[in-house]
Amino acid sequence: MIGSDKLDIAVVIPCHRVAGSICDVIASITPDIAHIICIDDACPENSGDVIDEKYSSDPRVHVIRHGINKGVGAAVVTGYREALRKGAQIVAKIDGDGQMDAHQIPRLIALIAAGQADYTKGNRFYSLESTATMPLSRIIGNAGMSFLAKMSSGYWELFDPANGFTAIHSNVLAVLPLEKLSERYFFETDMLFRLNTLRAVVTDIPMPAKYGREKSGLNETHSLLTFPFLHARNFLKRIGYNYFLRDFNIATLNMVLGLSSLIFGLTFGVASWHAASAESVLASPGTVMLAGLPIIVGTQLFLNFLAFDMSNQPSVPIHPRLSRA
Numbered sequence: 001m002i003g004s005d006k007l008d009i010a011v012v013i014p015c016h017r018v019a020g021s022i023c024d025v026i027a028s029i030t031p032d033i034a035h036i037i038c039i040d041d042a043c044p045e046n047s048g049d050v051i052d053e054k055y056s057s058d059p060r061v062h063v064i065r066h067g068i069n070k071g072v073g074a075a076v077v078t079g080y081r082e083a084l085r086k087g088a089q090i091v092a093k094i095d096g097d098g099q100m101d102a103h104q105i106p107r108l109i110a111l112i113a114a115g116q117a118d119y120t121k122g123n124r125f126y127s128l129e130s131t132a133t134m135p136l137s138r139i140i141g142n143a144g145m146s147f148l149a150k151m152s153s154g155y156w157e158l159f160d161p162a163n164g165f166t167a168i169h170s171n172v173l174a175v176l177p178l179e180k181l182s183e184r185y186f187f188e189t190d191m192l193f194r195l196n197t198l199r200a201v202v203t204d205i206p207m208p209a210k211y212g213r214e215k216s217g218l219n220e221t222h223s224l225l226t227f228p229f230l231h232a233r234n235f236l237k238r239i240g241y242n243y244f245l246r247d248f249n250i251a252t253l254n255m256v257l258g259l260s261s262l263i264f265g266l267t268f269g270v271a272s273w274h275a276a277s278a279e280s281v282l283a284s285p286g287t288v289m290l291a292g293l294p295i296i297v298g299t300q301l302f303l304n305f306l307a308f309d310m311s312n313q314p315s316v317p318i319h320p321r322l323s324r325a
């Protein structure tokens with residue numbers, strides 16, 4: 001493993017309804033991983049007991065149990081806290097259902113170990129060949145959610161935001177507000193939002209995906225109803241943090257003036273149209289211009305803001321400048 005002879009690596013595995021696959025997942029993790037932290041999130045299949053029964057003699061394997069089901073995000077946060085307590089320098093996270101190849105962990109941590117990234121994540125869509133076995137509904141759904149995640153997180157160059165095959169440097173992990181992260185399936189995209197507020201460098205790593213008979217616990221209907229709202233909330237927070245609280249620049253002016261012009265033009269245009277319709281007369285050319293020009297100018301200014309935001313990607317890793325002390 002790249003750098004594993006010098007770095008203390010931990011792997012966090014949230015466990016819920018994975019009793020049939022978790023032992024194979026642990027067995028596939030190479031011996032040079034220092035810590036394997038499994039979180040039994042009140043698993044009805046008693047995954048923790050299954051792990052203890054087979055790996056009780058492996059000092060690397062540690063099981064933590066939640067008394068109640070808290071969600072995959074909460075389980076990962078529990079694992080993160082334990083990894084920090086154990087002194088791990090890089091913490092990878094994989095799922096316990098066997099859909100992630102643990103042999104890919106060296107590729108996942110390589111850029112972090114080399115000081116070129118703070119956080120890495122898998123991208124199942126990088127290779128066209130790897131998507132051939134992917135369900136069409138997942139491809140379509142991921143494309144839509146990826147666009148929303150780009151807006152809310154600010155990482156416009158990333159794709160596959162819900163990919164849970166990740167790694168992070170412990171210095172970055174230590175300064176993240178773990179208590180504020182989403183406790184359930186919005187966890188991965190919420191992580192990206194929080195990382196952006198720190199200006200952490202996040203990089204996609206092309207990864208193959210395996211799809212078996214495992215059923216996701218994600219409620220798709222609930223996600224369609226709640227995720228857009230959560231993305232909108234994070235987008236507004238990110239804009240407030242990055243363009244008003246921490247900085248005020250030309251992009252901020254473009255956004256403020258652009259939105260103000262758009263709102264004025266639309267409001268004036270609708271009001272003028274309604275008044276003209278009530279009197280059964282045509283609006284004058286001056287009225288049309290007074291409504292149309294602010295809309296055109298406002299749209300251009302807001303597009304300028306979006307162009308700046310898309311180019312404003314973190315490029316210098318922060319973990320060498322941070323300390324866990």
